Amino acid sequence: MSEFTYKPSSWVPFQDMEVIERVRNIKREDIEKHSNPDFRIKVLPAEKIGHIFISDIFARIYRSDVEDKPVVFMFPNPAPAYWQVAHLINTLKVSCRNVWVFALDEYADEQGNIAPDTWKYGFIYSLLKYFYYAIDEELRPPREQIVGPTTENCSDYSKMLADMGGADACYTGPGWTGHLAFVEPDAPEFQAESLEQWMEMGSRIVTLSPYTLAQNSMHGFFGKSGDLSMVPPKAFTIGPKDVVGAKYRMDNSSITVHGTSTSWQRYITRLVAHGPVTPLVPTSIHQLLRTDYYISEENAADIEPDWSKGY
Numbered sequence: 001m002s003e004f005t006y007k008p009s010s011w012v013p014f015q016d017m018e019v020i021e022r023v024r025n026i027k028r029e030d031i032e033k034h035s036n037p038d039f040r041i042k043v044l045p046a047e048k049i050g051h052i053f054i055s056d057i058f059a060r061i062y063r064s065d066v067e068d069k070p071v072v073f074m075f076p077n078p079a080p081a082y083w084q085v086a087h088l089i090n091t092l093k094v095s096c097r098n099v100w101v102f103a104l105d106e107y108a109d110e111q112g113n114i115a116p117d118t119w120k121y122g123f124i125y126s127l128l129k130y131f132y133y134a135i136d137e138e139l140r141p142p143r144e145q146i147v148g149p150t151t152e153n154c155s156d157y158s159k160m161l162a163d164m165g166g167a168d169a170c171y172t173g174p175g176w177t178g179h180l181a182f183v184e185p186d187a188p189e190f191q192a193e194s195l196e197q198w199m200e201m202g203s204r205i206v207t208l209s210p211y212t213l214a215q216n217s218m219h220g221f222f223g224k225s226g227d228l229s230m231v232p233p234k235a236f237t238i239g240p241k242d243v244v245g246a247k248y249r250m251d252n253s254s255i256t257v258h259g260t261s262t263s264w265q266r267y268i269t270r271l272v273a274h275g276p277v278t279p280l281v282p283t284s285i286h287q288l289l290r291t292d293y294y295i296s297e298e299n300a301a302d303i304e305p306d307w308s309k310g311y
Helices: 017-024 046-066 082-092 123-132 154-163 195-199 210-217 240-244 265-274 282-288
Strands: 039-044 071-075 099-103 105-108 169-172 204-207 234-237 249-253 291-296
Touching: 017 265, 039 046, 039 282, 046 071, 046 082, 046 169, 046 249, 046 291, 082 123, 099 123, 099 154, 105 123, 154 240, 169 240, 195 240, 240 282, 249 265, 249 282, 265 282, 265 291
Parallel strands: 039 291, 071 099, 071 169, 169 249, 249 291
Antiparallel strands: 105 234, 204 234
16 A cells, blocks of 8 residues: 655644654653753643642742741633632632732734733733632732733733743743744744844834644634634734743643544644754743643643544
């Protein structure tokens, strides 16, 4: 029987077939192994990863109150699970006076105008709804300490973060393209002559990948209906420099389609963790850093055909 071979579509950012075949074939029992001991891969059930994420945030907020020291976060969005942090804060009466939150990203229109925090599909709107306003009023930080990108501050966003001493904790997760926040592998705004130059790039407005449009069109807040026209064409994002500058990093890969075995993260998880460190796979930068990388059992599962399933 003759073999049928082909190259990936020209739309696919990472094209090295030798690497692609290697990472596709990484088995569940081998996925936690890595040459950098500071890049700590751990496979857990998805619900445990969620618990670790929430617990880490709350523990840092609690310490900031007890020790009366500022704590600076870089938060991904949208994450309705933030209400769980708010619930713990309210139950234990923890003051958030020292808490600063910088959002990783936010949508923008075709002219690069960033969505306001009143736009109900926006990341900052979600952050305010599920985190800030879910905290009892007397325990909340001042509103100005919940920092989101705006058209006015976007050119200074990385500097604002650096002026705070960088983030104490940065939480991320790989997108379908391997994007880091909205640092896309094929965005013209993040083209660089070398990995070193790319790693020094800060925040900016970026053109979203068609794959990111597809990924986010399936999210609940856009109607989970594949409506590509609902997703704005551009976004603001932090840069690789901001992630490198964080004192602690946690990256989570635990997304599946409504809790099923279907996951667009299963392959990119392997490429991020075990492929080359390259701007073509932005989240791969964590391999060079001290990062806790949590993978769900579903996403660590072997990649193999399942002819009993369709989409």
